[in-house]
Amino acid sequence: MNQNTGKTVLILGANSDVAKQCMKQYMEKGFSVLAASRDTASLEKFVRDNQLDSLKVTILYFDAVDFGSHQKFYNELPSKPHIVVYAAGFLVDNEKALRDFKGTQQMIMVNYMGAVSILNIIATDESNKNLERIIGLSSLSGVRGRKSNFVYGSTKAAFTTYLVGLRQELVSRNIRVNALVIGYIRTKINEGLQLNESLIMEPDYVAKHIVNAGNSFTIVPNFKWKMIYIILKILPESLVAKLP
Template sequence: MNQNTNKTVLILGANSDVAKQCIRQYIQKGFSVIAASRNTKSLKDFVAANHLDPSKITVLYFDAADFDSHQSFYNQLPAKPHIVVYAAGFLVDNQEALTDFKGAKQMMEVNYMGGVSILNIIAMDQSNKNLERIIGLSSLSGVRGRKSNFVYGSTKAAFTQYLAGLRQELAFRRITVNALVIGYIRTKINEGLQLNESLIMEPDYVAKFIVNAGNSFTIVPNFKWKIIYFILKILPESLVAKLP
């Protein structure tokens, strides 16, 4: 019997391309999956198209920006999760974010505030003895502020710092917290952007790092992105200012 047969994964923002591949891979490893998103139809279509075992997956409605609904959403889960993946994300162009606060606000709500809201609820439920891991999807955009995407990057930077503190908060309960710091992925959120093709990762490739996350806090998929991550960390401000 697969050792994960009785374990449940909750994926929040499960309609993203990476999250959908996580669903498939977690089920292959024997987990049951609760996939939560605003677009439940797309998730159900994905389950049917990939011939996934319907007994192993539950699709639920979840709105990351509807903070008032988060407690009732959690209370009504069919099972308390062993693993939680926060994959909800939203992106608008930096110029749009600078000139129209509506887009900036939505990025803050989905990328950061929604994560803090629901993960606080999950993490503080000490009656859930199942919980063993929380994984948050962050971005290389949050490592340093760059003029091309600093509004979006600021939401990811805030989320990474939140996850770092949450990791310390939950360490005594032996709950692992990971931050996936991700570069370019071939997903619908990046359609139309002029990106370096040699740096683009496929969603199923990134999903493997999530599903097989170890103990390290920061996980950077792909050695090229690892190099970029460490360069960004140490680059002097005068050189960061010259980046696009």
């Protein structure tokens, strides 16, 4: 039976497949959800289709790359969050990113700049005594530079580095920071890509690791991906260069 925790989670980029599963799972744990996205109509449809308690969900408009709107967005939240999840993400093919800077720029702005902009605002609000945890969705692509995805990977590497420092900044206030270092997920962002089926995770599986995040800074869902993460960390550069 669900219990009302009296706590609120703010999900930024709530229209992603993983974020939507987070909404459901946080609500099952008794949280109220502030679901923020540019596509509010899709979120409203998701709430209706899944018969979620509309009294426990507030849908908000949030544009990760409209940096000038972030302070106003935060100031006008109906309640200050206990948990914040940054799930906004953007991906274009590496070859396209190399030849068209617009795609690269969008990845930088969504995956890194937008995150830093809004999370700086949230993290420096010392009047919010509710804040307990900030969770950022990063990627295995950011662990080591590889020729197949280094443009996207560099944005995730930057985000992870930011989260490391944010964790150090907030530890004195007893606020935890987690980085979800994620591999392939069966989501719309990966549609059309040639991926190893045995390594693909389902959105609800990844969401479970987010909602149940513990004390470890780095969380890598799935044993296979944990092994890949460890190998990538220790592999000599000469061998990394031979990877696709």
